[in-house]
Amino acid sequence: MSNPWRGEVTLVIDGQACVMRLTLGALAGLEDALAEPSLIALVERFEQSRFSSGDVLALLKAGLRGxxxxxxxDALDHAEIEGGPMAAARAAAELIARAFVVPGA
Incomplete structure (x- = not known):
């Protein structure tokens, strides 16, 4: 079970519930992977719907590491995600939101 106060999001991958989280190290790796100059630019990219399926995949991978x-x-490239691409995109959006917003605020 994920804890939103810690920024956690659960996604079922190949039948296994995985709790993901964007730590500072995971965010730094994500900035590099997506060639964004800052955390603000990274968040704006997702807020403005300027993201691709590759961006969603990179975000989920960062969450798995964190x-x-x-x-x-790397197994995520060929994994079955419960709920399909829409569930993956929703989990990615929740990861970004929970990394920068206090739940209940």
Missing amino acids: GNCPVAP
């Missing part, structure tokens, strides 16, 4: 999920980030 959450120490037993599913290897």
